[in-house]
Amino acid sequence: MTDGSLARCLGKDEAYNAxxxxxxxxxxxxxxxxxxxxxxxxxxxxxxxxxxNCFEFA
Structure with a gap:
């Protein structure tokens, strides 16, 4: 992220749902x-x- 904010690390289930x-x-x-x-x-x-994961999911 270029604005300096931190990204939220997601677990397996959260990532799938996102x-x-x-x-x-x-x-x-x-x-x-x-x-x-x-x-x-x-x-x-x-x-x-x-x-x-994104490329495999799509």
Whole structure:
């Protein structure tokens, strides 16, 4: 994050739920892996395998 704030590290279940929320979205837009990664980072979330998980999930 470029604004100097700290990211919140998510556990396995929290990470899955966050990806599910972003992927389906309010209007079921089904975001791709790179967009999911960007949105999750923008919301201040992080986990070590974040990029890999987002691309596999999408």
């Amino acid at each position: 990806m599910l929320d972003i992927h389906e979205g309010v209007c079921a837009a089904h975001q791709a892996g790179d967009k999911m990664l960007w949105v999750l980072k923008r919301q201040g979330m992080f986990w070590p395998t974040m990029a890999k």
